Amino acid sequence: MFKRSPPCLGGAILCGTLLMSGCANQMSQRSEHEERVERKLTEHVLQVDMGEPQTLELPQRRVRIHEFKTFEVKEFDVTRHYDRYTPYQPWREIYEIPLGAVAVVAGIGANIANVVAFGHLPDSMTKDWLSYGLAGLNPFMNAPSxxxxxQNLAGIDEVQRDSRIEKSNxxxxxxxxxVKAGSETHELSTDRNGVLRLNLLDSPFAEQDLSRVTRLYVSVEDDQDNTHGDATLPISSTLRGKLLEAHALIYDDLEDDEVSQWVHRVKRLSELGLEEQASELEQSLIDMTRNDPQLQHELIKSLARDAGRLVALPN
Known part of the structure; x- marks a missing residue:
């Protein structure tokens, strides 16, 4: 019985492997272009503006907070290069080989005709037909498709186009x-314009004894990079002396008081220099008596006579 020698067996296995795996048909490289912008934060400052005067003389104050950022901005033109290929599939050789033969014959004919036409025939006829035909005739390579x-990424080219500094406020x-007041720390919030409205006669400060608190500490922090900003606001001794009395005038029960006591509260707040609080209390009393026109009229008359405050009758 005939036995195949090991070298012959190895050659057969190698040919079979090549036939099954085949070769990828390399195609023309493709490129993609895009722009990339790189922004690098180089400076970050949180500024707390406590306003004027430097010492708090009135219970309310508007604190403005701004965020300053400086960026280094770089613009790049980016080009990505891709290697393209047609993966090998053996079963396609069934139709690619005869088509390849036709394409080779057509390509040879086109090149002969191109000599007669003095080189005016397009490359798609003289070159591409031949390339397609030869790839089709190769049993280990598919025709390009x-x-x-x-595709696979072959490389990236970056060219810096611009570099500049940008600032934002x-x-x-x-x-x-x-806001820290004495031993208490309160978390408040700014409005859409970055303004924090402090009022020592309003919550949460109204529930705290501020007579011994000499200053307020205001601080902000950006959690992303731990940038801090802080400032202090001294409270005048005169204001601290007024706060306790003003708190009683504003928040003590109004229901059991007489009209004269209401007027006294408004007048006393005005005498303490707390005109904003006096106006707010006055308006609250007007609203409270809106369902009793006679009582409301008496209140308005007493405010004008005893406190010198002119209040227009509500519509």
Whole structure:
């Protein structure tokens, strides 16, 4: 019985492997272009503006908070290069080999005709037909196909186009602010314009004894990079002496008082220099008596006579 020698067996296995795996048909390289912008934060400052005067003389104050950022901006033109190829599939040789033979014959004919035409025939006839035909005749390679093409990233080229410095100044809008008053720390929030409205006669300060608190500490922090900003606001001794009395005038029960006591509260707040609080209390009393026109009229008359305050009758 005939036995195949090992070298012959190895050659057969090698040919079979080549036939099954085949070769990828390399195609023309493809490139993609895009622009990339790189922004690098180089400076970040949170500025707390406590306003004027430097010492708090009135219970209310508007604190403005701004965020300053400096960026180094670089613009790049980026080009990505891709190697394209047609993956090998053995069963396609069934139709590619005869088509390749036809394409080779057509390509040879086109090149002969191109000599007669003095080189005016397009490359798609003289070169591409031949290339397609030779690839089709090769049993270990498929003809190039754009529909089946695959690609791998071959390289990236970056060219810097521009470099500049950008600065931004934005309000610390609707962001948290910590205010420390004595042993208490309160978390408040700015409005859409980055303004924090402090009022020592309003919550949460109204529930705290501020007579021994000499200053307020205001601080903000950006959690992303731990940038801090802080400032202090001294409270005048005169204001601290007024706060306790003013708190009683505003928040003590109004229901059991007489009209004269209401007027006294408004007048006393005005005498303490707290005109904003006096006007707010006055308006609250007007609203409270709107269902009793006679009582409301008496209140308005007493405010004008005893406190010198002119209040227009509500519509």
């Amino acid at each position: 754009h529909g089946r093409a695959q 934005l309000p610390w809008n609707e962001r948290p602010v910590l």
